[in-house]
Amino acid sequence: MITDQQGNRLSGATAQAAEHYNEAQVSFALYRGDPLAMVDRAIETAPNFAMAHILKAYMLGVATEPAANEYAKEIVDKLSSMRLDDREASHTHALELMLDGGWTAAAQALDMHNVNYPLDMVAVHAGHLLDFYRGCARDLRDRVARVLPAWSPDIPGYSLLLGMYAFGLEEAADYTKAEEKGRRAIELQPLDSWAHHAVAHVMEMQGRTQEGLDWMTIRKPYWADDDNFFKVHNWWHHAVYLLDLGRGHEALALYDSRIRVNQSQIALELVDAxxxxxxxxxxxxxxxxxxxxxxxxxxxxxxxxxxxxxxxxxxxxxxxxxxxxxxxxxxxxxxxxxxxxxxxxxxxxxxxxxxxxxxxxxxxxxxxxxxxxxxxxxxxxxxxxxxxxxxxxxxxxxxxxxxxxxxxxxxxxxxxxxxxxxxxxxxxxxxxxxxxxxxxxxxxxx
The missing domain is CATH 1.25.40 (Serine Threonine Protein Phosphatase 5, Tetratricopeptide repeat)
Structure with a gap:
């Protein structure tokens, strides 16, 4: 039986397709590389690989862009004609709710999904993003807390889970624990932009402005690479620190040289702009x-x-x-x-x-x-x-x-x-x- 890195069954996959899928899953969670291209390779290798289609639908659905949302709906329509096991059917149900505008219903469906499948990283990550988009601080924290005891440091993806937990703790105002978990996640995986970003949020919320600016600067090699999808938002945080210090013209220069240097058409980066x-x-x-x-x-x-x-x-x-x-x-x-x-x-x-x-x-x-x-x-x-x-x-x-x-x-x-x-x-x-x-x-x- 072919499984993902956490031991979940991957129906319709081949060994090669599973490898591409695992790469895409990690790339998506790290916000590095091109996870869509990776998951497309998995689908090309194994067209009936349901979880690859599901992962792609989540990637498109959380982009908060009308065109991407429609494309994700087409993927879900295709999934309805495939033979799905219980886990895959549960994912498809959550996707249907999300793509129909029921963000909270989808998030709650994924709450129940992870009760049954605590090692399903795709569900935890997708649910975490849904919690973020609907501003639900409690579930940002508790979604990860519910499943974390089932994980251990020797399970691939554990550090990524800690990074998500750090951000949830920060949004729930547990700043000390948030910083602790975020720094631990980065020790395990220095390239985790979400964990770095969680610690940046802690410093912002506590008014530790110069310390936050130093944090961004010292760790820049880990979050500012060209292949880092999260770099623009982290540059935004960098500029926010500058503004708080009264260095507005430096923040404007950063806007020109980093935040809008490529004039991105991506909605998430337009929000930052x-x-x-x-x-x-x-x-x-x-x-x-x-x-x-x-x-x-x-x-x-x-x-x-x-x-x-x-x-x-x-x-x-x-x-x-x-x-x-x-x-x-x-x-x-x-x-x-x-x-x-x-x-x-x-x-x-x-x-x-x-x-x-x-x-x-x-x-x-x-x-x-x-x-x-x-x-x-x-x-x-x-x-x-x-x-x-x-x-x-x-x-x-x-x-x-x-x-x-x-x-x-x-x-x-x-x-x-x-x-x-x-x-x-x-x-x-x-x-x-x-x-x-x-x-x-x-x-x-x-």
Missing amino acids: SAMLWRLHLAGVDVGERWSEVANCWEPHADGNSYPFNDWHAVMAYLGAGRDNDIECNLLELRRKGSEDSEIAQWARLTAIPLIEGFTAFWRQDYQTAAEKLHGARFIVDRFGGSHAQRDIIDLTLMEAAIRGGYSNLATGLTNERLALKPSSHANANFLKRIHHLNKGSSKAA
């Missing part, structure tokens, strides 16, 4: 015409139907580029989608639309509306998308709205919040100085 331009704008750095390049790249992805987190980031670029018609079209589609009953519709209605309205009001200097929209959005945004560090852009924009609108009481309260969490942050100290200047003049009620 939009968010960094917005943060630079908040910091008072003139980004010039860079908005238009990013806005053009968002066109095939921001459809108002696939993943509202992307639509929100697309609108940031549309605002900067002055593309008001695109903003209105996107909002129109989100409102149409929001009238449905799906989970994507809930994200559109309850989270994306208030965020887009708040960011639009801010850009148009309607700071009162921005403050009203974004203050409320802070408490619902964990229902979808991204990490705490990524979602901090909401609080940063709200803070700027309060200061620029002259709402000193609100600005003071928000700064107190931030300083309680990050007392050594240069950016938070700067907010405090600006509020003192604001208080010398007239102030408005929040």
